[in-house]
Amino acid sequence: MMQRFVVVDLETTGNSPKKGDSIIQFACAVIENKKIVEEYSTYIKPEKKIPPFIVELTGINDSMVENAPLFKEVAPKINSLLTDAVFVAHNVLFDLSFLQEELKQAGFEGFYGSTIDTVELSKILMPTSDSYKLSMLAIEENLEHERPHQADSDAHVTALLLLKLMTKLFALPKVTLKQLYRLSFSLKSEISELIGECIAEKDKKALEPLDHLEIFRGLALKVPDQQEEFIEEEQDFTYRYNPDTKYKDLKRAFPNAEKRMGQLQMMNSVYDSFIQQKRSIIEAGTGIGKSLGYLLPAAYFIKKYRKKVIISTYTLHLQEQLLKKELPALASIVPFPIEAKMIKGKNNYLSLAKFERVLRQKDDNYDTSLTKMQILVWLTHTETGDRDELNLTSGGASFWDRLQTSAGLPGKLQEPWNTKDFYLRAKAAAKTADILVTNHAYLIQDITGQNPVLPKDAVLVLDEAHHFNKAYNSKLGFKVSYLTIRTIINRLGSYNQKMVLYRLEKMLKEKNLEVPTSSKVIENLIQDFLYESEQLFFLLARYTEKLAINPAQQKLTLHFDSAAESRELNGIKMLAERVIDTLRQIREAADERVEVLTRREESLGKSHLYYVSEAASLLEELAEQQGYLKSFFLRNEEGAVYWAEILKSGKNTAVTLLSQPLTAGQSIWDDYLSKFSSIIMTSATLTVNGSFSFFMEQLGLKDENITTESYPSPFNYMEAVKILIPSSMPEIGSLSLSEYARNVAQHIAVAATGSNGRMMVLFTSRELLRMTYDYLRVEAELGDYTLLAQGITGGSKWKLLKNFQGFNKGILLGNASFWDGVDVQGDKLSCLVIVRLPFSPPEEPVNAARSRQLIQEGKNPFSQYALPEAVLRFKQGFGRLIRAENEKGVLIVLDKRIQNSTYGHSFFEAIPKVTVETKPLEQLEKAVREWLT
Structure with missing residues (x-):
């Protein structure tokens, strides 16, 4: 590669040179012949003072640039460096546009050569990375990044990253490179030139070794690793009950392992349940080592009794932890091999047959081109084809719907791929694997499905069991929106849009085939639907705004009853019927x-078959959505609750319709869990004040013969945790929500300075989170802290967590999903703030309906539903703070009801004994700092 690359990074006073912002540091690294041959860096004196937030971000202040040259003085040097070079930057649009403006003002023409954006290139060549921030990519690629947000350090690291990316690009097989080249002209930077050079370089070589790859039907695929054959010797696979022996095994695998009697007792309990075909509920406190607590006895049970074990979890995070951490640890303990595989619903897997067809289509926009390129590279690495491995753009995630495995592909298209198909491979692996890891949603779907994949005679471990009720309700309920239906109709397309329906019509004409309904009629029907459906959701939005449960909130909610009568509602229902x-x-x-084209399947070409099957698949989706609309507007089912949600900031069509079973209870047990001879239901949070009754009632276990065990956390919480309750916080309801948020932000800011960041704040309200964030981001005391907020600063839950752990002074504001399933070990989290006791809003449709039902049954909805649910969530939130021995943390509860209400003691009784202190705001910082140090 003989091209010359100049890798540039700038630090500036702001984002817009047209508004007077200036460069304060320029740095570049010059690459020739795949080596850094020159580096240049200079501070630049700006025309204005450096804003405080830039000083905090970069560490560059006014005194450092006071004697620096003006840009026009260094412009000739910069211009000469860029001559005849490829301009490279991490987010090239920002750096180049800023530099262009400054060069022109200095009297130069500017740069008009080729560019490469290393963000774009990283997305293509590292499609499974969690984040494409330079600091995160540097960690992933083991690149030393001494001073993030200083141009010389950033430019050097970006240059090293580019060299790594070039190596990755050249390592790709020629067939993949040629496909990438064809797609690369839709990109924003000239990556096509780089790919073209790689192809030219490869063309010079006579043979191309394909290490662990195979070329099949024009796609380069990773060859799955072969399992080593294990010759089993005669040995006694009886589980060893002696705790000392088990502890020695654990110590051999984990030299730093502590002897935790709770974990060793749990192993015995699990093994007993398996061999005696019992159903057991086991609460295993934080630090017990719950996963190995059931995996080790499972391994011996599998070998002795030749049975399979299914492990079902709620979160993807735990599934990955089991496969990447816990099961490899198990392999180092037991003296025999255990094969474990993950199985999910088919729509999680890439359909190679569909991807082959889509790859040939040329109607690409930026997102589809980028996604195709990401998948082409991913196929050279993945063995699973699991979509969760990929980091797709929002447009790419939408495009995935066309690529996922689902029914409907004609045999002629699917059959060539059967031996390579990821879902079929996962199903085959499920038949041979000893341990199958899956999720609650797939478990529910599979048990009652027509073609079950999971073995019927397996035993079940239900991890994160407290979420099974939620998974059940979600699986049996539905969610439908105007946007969902509109997207399906758009994919079908009108005749003029030349989408799927147009192609069907074209095929009919080519084959001289006729159908009863003309294209003109279907065209008119689509136009009628688009107009009437928009009107329907517009009217529903207005109706929701008028009768919303809490009109002040950003997201409005309306309980819907199709049997209700009113002039306005009747008009909505009539329009819905149309x-x-x-x-x-x-x-x-x-x-x-x-149907007509399917009858002529044999005479259709493969591209024709693809569009017929795509149409059939879209029509299945449309039928499902039609059924949801009918159920919502016209025929509510008994035992379910229906409601509408609207985002006030969205358009009139930003309405979502939802339904959920009102009570799962006995049907969960009868339809699902009772089918297993032995079940272990486990979690860190299953009891309320020492009783399993609330959890058992949710899963319909009241009358079953269930064994219950509780193994408390081995941590010394009196030494590890202190709870602080600020006396200065106002009572909930005594102020407006905005004023209350201001007080919350004030207390968070003070506590954060005491804990030096490393703080997670748990909310129960999106609205309160958003208002608190707005106050915090202008807090002067938090200028050098990194503020992350769920639903505001972007990224998934796991991206936010990873970013949070990457900053020394991080503050993370999280909502519902952060209350459990989050594992931040070490000193990255030392202060946890619970803003409000986690009661579900009583006015929300599901909670309101459940309360009405309990009252009808003569029960108290607060004491028998709202309070135990809140206590369990509080317990889950508390569990985020201490995740390992020798950690220390402080919990701040801003809700004074924990002390002042008659039920507050229930929250304290749910957690281990700790010291509790009440402090005013002016003493909060000192109290936090003293406890942590």
Whole structure:
């Protein structure tokens, strides 16, 4: 590669040179012949004072640039460096546009050569990375990054990253490079030139070794690793009950392992349940080592009794932890091999047959081109084809819907891929694996499905069991929005849009085939649907705004009852009936075309077959959405609750319709869990004040013969945790929400300075979180702290967590999903703030409906539902703070009801004994600092 690359990074006083912002530091690294041959860096004196937040971000202050040259003085040097070079930057648009403006003001023409954006290139060549921030990529690639946000350090690291990316690019097989080259012209930077050079370089070589790869139907795929054959010797696989022997095994695998009797007792309990075919509920406190607590006895049970074990979890995080950490640890303990595989719903897997067809289509926009490129590279690494491995853009995630495995592909298209198909491979592995790791949603779907994959005679470990009720309700409920249905209709497309329906019509003409409904009629039906459905969701939005449960909130909620009568509601239902009927007519007209063409399947080419199957798949989705609309507007089922949600900041069509079973209870046990001869239901939080009754009632276990065990955490919480309750916080309800948020922000800011960041704040309200964030980001005391907020600063839960752990002074504001399943070990989290006791809003439709039902049954909805649910969530939140021995933390509860209410003691009784102190705001910082140091 003979091109010359100049890798540039700038530090500036702001984002816009047109508004007077200036460069305060320029740095570049010059790459020739795949080596850094020159580096240049200079501070630059700006025309204005450096803003405080830039000083905090970069560490560059006014005194450091006071005697620096003006930009026009260094412009000739910069211009000469850029001559005949490829301009490279991490987010090239920002650096280049800023530099162009300054060069032009200095009298130079500016740079108009080729560019490479290392963000874009990283997305393509590192498609499974969690984050494409330079600091995160540097960690992933083991690049030393001494001073993030200083241009010389950033430019050097970006240059090293570019060299790594070039190596990754050149390592790709030629067939993949050629496909990437064709797609690369839709990108924002000239990556095509780099790919072209790689192809030219490879063309000079006679043979291309394909290490662990195979080329199949034009795609380079990773060859799955072969399992080593294990010759089993005669040995006694009886589980060893002696705790000392088990402890020696653990110590051999984990030299730093502490002897935890709770874990060793749990192993015995699990093994007893398996061999005696019992159903057991086991609460294993934080630090017990719950996963190995069931994995080790499971391994011996599998070998002795030749049975399989299914492990079902709620979160993807725990599934990955089991496969990447816990099961490899198990392999180092037991003297025999255990094969473990993950199995999910088919829509989690890439359909290679669909990808092959989509790859040939040329109607690409930026997102689809980028996603295709990411998948082409990913296929050279993945053995699973699991979508969760990929980090896709929002547009890419939408495009995935066209690529996921689902029913409907004709045999002629699917059969060539059967031996490589990821889902079929996962199903086959499920038959041979000893341990199957899955999720609650797939478990529910599989148990009652027509073609179950999970073995019926397996035993079940239900980890994160406290979430099974939620998974059940979610699986049996539905969620539908205007956008969802509109997207399906857009993919079908009108005749003029030349989408799927257009292609069907074209095929009919080519084959001289006729259908009863003309293209003109279906065209009119689609236009009618688009207009009427928009009107329907517009009227529903207005109706929701008028009758919303809490009109002050950003997200409005409305309980919906199709049996209710009012002039306005009747008008909505009449319009809904027309929309549903129009949808039915569209489906029937499109179905006519699919049926006629399917009967001629043998005479259709592969591209024709693909569009027929895509149409059939879209019509199935449309039928499902039509059923949801009918159930919501016209025929509410008994035992379910229906409600609408609207985002006030969105358009009138930003309405979501939802439904959920009102009570799962006995049906969970009868339809799902009772099918297993032995079940272990485990979690760190299953009891309320020492009783399992609330959890058992949720899963319909009241009358079953269930063994219950509780193994408390081995940590010394009196030494590890202190709870602080600020006396200066106002009572909830005594102020407006905005004023209350201001007080919350004030207490967080003071506590954060005491803990030096490393703080997670748990909210129960999105609105309160957003208002608190707005106050915190202008807090002068937090200028050098990194503030992350769920739903505001971008990224998934796991990206936010990873970013939080990457900053020394991080403050993370999280909502519902952060209350449990989050594991931040070490000193990255030392202060936890609970803003409000985690009661679910009583006015929300599901809670309101459950309360009404309990009252009808003569029960107290607060003491028998709202309070135990809140106590369990509080217990889960508390568990985020201490995750390992020798950690120390402080919990700040801003809700004074924990002390002042008659039920406050229930929250303290749910957690281990700790010291509790009340402090005013002016003493909070000192109290936090003293405890942690």
